[in-house]
Structures are given as structure tokens and as C-alpha cells.
Amino acid sequence: MSRKRHQTETERSDNTGSGTPTRTAKRGGEVPAVTVQRLSKQFGKKQALCDVSLTIEPGEIVALIGASGSGKSTLIRHVAGLERGTGPFCCIEVFGRRLQERGRLSRDARSIRRDVGVVFQQFNLVGRLPVMTNVLVGVLGRIPGWRGTLGWFSAAEKHMAMRALARVGIAETARQRSSTLSGGQQQRAAIARALVQGAKLLLADEPIASLDPASAKRVMETLVDINRSDGITVMVSLHQVEYARRYCPRTIALRDGAIAYDGPSTALTPAFLRDLYGEASEELILPEGDFVEPPAARPVRPQRAEPAFATI
Secondary structure (H helix, E strand, C coil): CCCCCCCCCCEEECCCCCCCEEECCCHHHCCCCEEEEEEEEEECCEEEEEEEEEEECCCCEEEEECCCCCCHHHHHHHHCCCCCCCCCCCEEEECCEEEEECCEECCCHHHHHCCEEEECCCCCCCCCCEHHHHHHHHHHHHCCHHHHHHCCCCHHHHHHHHHHHHHCCCHHHCCCEHHHCCHHHHHHHHHHHHHHHCCCEEEEECCCCCCCHHHHHHHHHHHHHHHHHHCCEEEEEECCHHHHHHHCCEEEEEECCEEEEEEEHHHCCHHHHHHHHHHHHHHHCCCCCCCCCCCCCCCCCCCCCCCEECCC
């Protein structure tokens, strides 16, 4: 079903003619945290991303939603510098620094990645190592290689790791093997690792997909807390729309590798999702009773007056 695209005063259509709205407003001279322009990606004959353009401002917490295969994880991996785009005009910038362009990573890619923390669905912790050691991995990009090889961390770095674990509510697990933690605890340890890294941008790829509702709630509350308290920009892909509505003022919806909606999360009603995804919308809506309602929280950022629609 075709929808007329609306634009707010902080949005414009990409002047290259892609038709996908991008945000260019800069508050107080700040550069955007993430800028993606005309990003495409093809795996064999499969078009994973198609001419995606978007902008995320510093301090935002933004949800990515979409049915399976819509391109959420692929987009996050590109912003993290883990994949290279295949579009002839694609470009990705992080805090104003060029990460990749036309399928090639920039010379500064490694330096840029130091400011980008990534939290994966499968935690990526080494199970046989203590939680503290896994969290200290976050400093490896900022210390000499020989110290990382020997596993030699300073007292200040260990103190920083303990503060991060306390911040996410699992300080008591510091000496435990990571394999003994619950799924929710392991995910919070991964977030603590990003804090130790000193990330200014946190990319979370379906961090609650394999968690029970109570653990999912705690992980989302942790992401919101570091966004509000530290000003860390968060981009989180979610398979459950209820969490996007509750925790993220803005949602970007992907369909078949393209942006189908970009606007307030409050618009994501079941009827809207059915209109957008058809039968596939059922996998985005949790069965009644599976969502744990957290206490009401103040909004992180003001809602935009009008959503932006891509022509479908």
C-alpha cells in the first residue's frame, strides 16, 4: 500500500535521488552520530539492503525493527565497519568521520571503531574466562598490543571494569566464569564491556531476542540508562515492537532491505504494522502476557511532530 511521505523541518530527501529521507539538523554545531547515504548490500543474488539513507543525532536512542530478513543486522554490521557496502554511491560516517565509502573502509576505520561498541545477540563472551576479564577486553583497542597479549591490565583499568559491572547491576559476578551467568547477565556484561571501551555509539543487534521477558526488561533499562546518563547514542535492533514503543522515542522500520518508516515509535500500532508488513507483522508482536511493563519513564528526546515515510 502506497503512503505519502511526510517531511519535518529537520528532514530532507537525499539529493542524489534515492527518495529516502535523511536528517541533517545539527544542534549547536554537532555533527550527526551516524550518517548513512545510499547504502546497498548484495549477498549473491539476495539484495540485503537497498539504497538506505538515514541520520542519527548524538544522544538519540533509536530502534530498528523489521521481520526476519529485513536487513536489521546487516545495517548494524555496516555501521560497525564489519561489512562493506556494495552500492556505487554508498557512504557511512560516524561522528563526522568517514568509515567507508563505495565499498572501501577508510584508513581511519580502526580508530573510528574505538568509539563504537557492539553488543550481539549471542553475547560474544569467552565462557571459561572470568566476567572481569571479558569486560576488560573493552580496553584492548586503547592499550599496547603486548599488554593485551599478556592479559596485563592496570589497577585503574580493573577499577574501571568494576565500576562498569556495578553500573549494569552485576558487580558480584566479577570473579565468576562467564559461562555461569544467565543470558540476561551475560548481555549486561557485554554492555559493561562497551562502557569500558569508552564507546560513544552503542550498536545492539537484537540484544534481547533470546532472553525471557524479565531479563529483556533489565537489559533495555540498562541501555536507556547509559543513553540518558552518559549521552551515549544507542541504535538497537529489536524483534519485539513493544520494546521499541516503550523504550525508544524513534523507530526505523526496514522491509526487504529498505526503510519503510522512520518516525515516532508511538505510531507502531498493530494495525499500522499489519498495513506495513502484512502477515509478517505477527512475528513482531509479542503474545499477550509476554511483555513486562516497566515503570513509566520520562522521554529521552522530544517526539517529532510528524513521521517520515518512504514511498513504498
